[in-house]
Amino acid sequence: MITTLGFVMMLGIIVLILLRRISPVVAFTTIPVAICLLAGFTPPQIGEFIKAGLTTVAPTAALFLFAILYFGIMRDRGLFDPLVGLLIRSTGGKPLAVALVTVLITAVVHLDGVGAATFLLTIPALLPLYRRLNMSPVMLLCLVGTTAGVGNMVPWGGTTARAAAVAGLDATELWLGLVPVQLVGLACMLLVAAYLGNRARRQQPVSLGAAATIDFAPTQSEPREFALSPRTPRYWLNVALTAAILGCLFTGIFPLYACFMVGLGIALPLNFSSLDEQAGRLRAHAADALQMVLVMMAAAVLLGVLSGTKMSDGMALALIDVLPAGSAQYLHLIIGAFGVPLGMIFSPDAYYFALLPVIRDVAVAAGVPLEAVARAMLIGENTGFAISPVVPSVYLALALAGVELRKHIAFTFFWAWGVSLVMLAFAVAIGVVQV
Numbered sequence: 001m002i003t004t005l006g007f008v009m010m011l012g013i014i015v016l017i018l019l020r021r022i023s024p025v026v027a028f029t030t031i032p033v034a035i036c037l038l039a040g041f042t043p044p045q046i047g048e049f050i051k052a053g054l055t056t057v058a059p060t061a062a063l064f065l066f067a068i069l070y071f072g073i074m075r076d077r078g079l080f081d082p083l084v085g086l087l088i089r090s091t092g093g094k095p096l097a098v099a100l101v102t103v104l105i106t107a108v109v110h111l112d113g114v115g116a117a118t119f120l121l122t123i124p125a126l127l128p129l130y131r132r133l134n135m136s137p138v139m140l141l142c143l144v145g146t147t148a149g150v151g152n153m154v155p156w157g158g159t160t161a162r163a164a165a166v167a168g169l170d171a172t173e174l175w176l177g178l179v180p181v182q183l184v185g186l187a188c189m190l191l192v193a194a195y196l197g198n199r200a201r202r203q204q205p206v207s208l209g210a211a212a213t214i215d216f217a218p219t220q221s222e223p224r225e226f227a228l229s230p231r232t233p234r235y236w237l238n239v240a241l242t243a244a245i246l247g248c249l250f251t252g253i254f255p256l257y258a259c260f261m262v263g264l265g266i267a268l269p270l271n272f273s274s275l276d277e278q279a280g281r282l283r284a285h286a287a288d289a290l291q292m293v294l295v296m297m298a299a300a301v302l303l304g305v306l307s308g309t310k311m312s313d314g315m316a317l318a319l320i321d322v323l324p325a326g327s328a329q330y331l332h333l334i335i336g337a338f339g340v341p342l343g344m345i346f347s348p349d350a351y352y353f354a355l356l357p358v359i360r361d362v363a364v365a366a367g368v369p370l371e372a373v374a375r376a377m378l379i380g381e382n383t384g385f386a387i388s389p390v391v392p393s394v395y396l397a398l399a400l401a402g403v404e405l406r407k408h409i410a411f412t413f414f415w416a417w418g419v420s421l422v423m424l425a426f427a428v429a430i431g432v433v434q435v
Contacts, residue, residue: 002039003318006311009035010345013302014389017406024389024405028298032305041309053304054297059257060392061296063116065289066260068399070245071124072285073267078227079238080125087129095135095204099143099197102126103189106147113154115385115393116256119144121246123400135200137401142412143193145386145397146419150185152382153178159382162352167360167374174374177432181379184426188419226271226281234271241266288399295405296395303347303390312350316358328366329435332376335359336424336433339380340387340417344409347390351381372434379427383420387412 013031016022036046074080091097105126110118122144130140153160155171164171228235245263248254254262268278306312319335319342327334335342335355346355356377363373385391387409398405427433 002309002311003314005035005039006306006309006315007318007345009305009311010315014344014409017389017409020406024295025298028295028302032302036305036309039309045308046305049304049308050301051304052308053300053302056303057296057300057392059255060116060396061293061300063257063260064296064396064399065293066257066264067120067396068289069282069285070260070264070267071120071400072288073264073271073281074238074242075124075128076226076281076284077235077238077271078229079235079242080128081227082230083125087126093133094197095133095200096194096197098129098133098135099139099193099200100190102140102143103147103186103193106144107151107186107189110148110151111154113152113156113158113160114256115148115152115391116396118148119393119397119400123397127401133200134204137403138407138411139196139200141386141397141401141403141408142415143189143196145394145408145412146192146383146416147186147189149383149385149416150182150189150419150423152385153182153378159348159352159378159385162348163356163374163378166352166356167370169371169374174371174378177371178375178378178427180430181375181423181427181432185383185419185423188422192415192419237270238267241270288402291399296392299390299392299395306347306350306390312346312355315345316350316355319355328362329368331359331366332363332368332373333424333428333433333435336376336380337421339377339382340384340413340420343381343384343388344390346381347388348381348385351377369434372432375427376424376433379424379433380420383423384413384416387416 009031013027016027017024033046036049041049087098087101091101102122106118106122109121123140126140126144127137129135130137153175155161155164155175160171160175163169164174167174228238230236241263245259248259268281272278272281342355343351356374359377360370360373364370386394386397388394389405389409394405398408424433428435
């Protein structure tokens with residue numbers, strides 16, 4: 001019964017959000033609790049599930065809150081204006097070139113394998129450029145998120161580490177076979193970027209074929225009364241502060257959330273001497289920050305229920321039971337092919353620690369090499385991680401881009417799934433994933 005309720009809960013939440021029948025905050029807080037009560041769990045038990053979920057997401061929620069406020073202040077001060085101008089000039093103000101540059105920048109930045117850091121580095125820098133060129137932020141989120149998914153299989157990334165631990169394999173050896181597959185995935189993303197860039201060019205109200213024709217006037221969402229000139233010392237102090245924070249992100253010497261907590265504490269008095277001004281800028285960006293933190297804290301209820309009730313374990317076993325007889329040797333391919341939609345139901349921990357062991361045992365018993373099982377499941381889940389409602393860093397990306405979850409999923413889902421299928425087919429063709 002608990003397994004059936006788990007599937008009903010997850011599919012119901014996804015459908016209701018996509019159809020805009022219910023907000024994510026309402027869906028994540030009410031439906032899991034109702035399902036738990038229906039399954040016979042007591043209020044004290046449900047409270048423990050929620051407590052465990054909140055403990056898990058608290059650092060990420062703090063990261064969201066302080067990072068959004070920090071980058072809001074940096075945008076007010078015009079930190080990214082010179083970069084935006086440089087990008088416009090280097091791309092000629094052409095949406096096609098901007099889209100291709102987005103993919104290449106993301107591929108380089110995501111070499112560290114940390115989704116939150118990638119979103120923090122790329123989206124705030126590129127979003128003003130997209131706005132100046134009348135390009136959709138949803139397109140930016142699609143290109144950044146899916147490209148990050150293609151590159152997410154590095155051995156120092158969390159997903160590969162999980163898969164290697166469960167399979168008992170060396171993470172580096174597991175990844176080396178996937179390098180050609182990642183290159184194919186990157187080529188696919190460049191093709192997607194070319195298509196979306198050309199489509200954006202055709203949809204523009206006026207021709208923006210040359211940088212000189214671009215209107216550099218800020219949009220209403222980018223107030224310039226606080227902007228600093230690059231000729232002022234305070235501007236370069238902001239650059240130094242941001243560079244120090246990003247250095248901490250790359251080196252890992254300080255927790256992500258702590259970086260932005262301290263950074264915001266320095267940025268406020270550095271940029272605004274008056275307490276009233278500081279409070280005013282916090283209020284200006286508080287709505288965006290609070291909205292995403294609310295969604296993140298609400299998602300903790302869902303994550304806690306999935307883990308505490310063992311719904312994830314039951315759903316993993318149920319998927320195996322519905323497969324036709326004689327499909328054991330193809331099981332890893334089936335799960336890998338459906339990795340993107342499955343990743344929207346299973347959190348990364350549930351996918352690798354609950355689903356992968358079951359698939360591993362069944363497939364290996366049918367003669368499938370262990371590394372083939374792990375690689376197939378890595379390809380599927382990683383490519384679409386940026387559209388999963390149960391991945392915390394997704395909400396950071398949404399907040400930074402100012403995009404609703406339903407719009408992001410509706411726009412990106414089939415692109416991410418299509419790229420994952422191409423990558424999986426290529427992996428089978430070159431023998432990286434054997435049958």
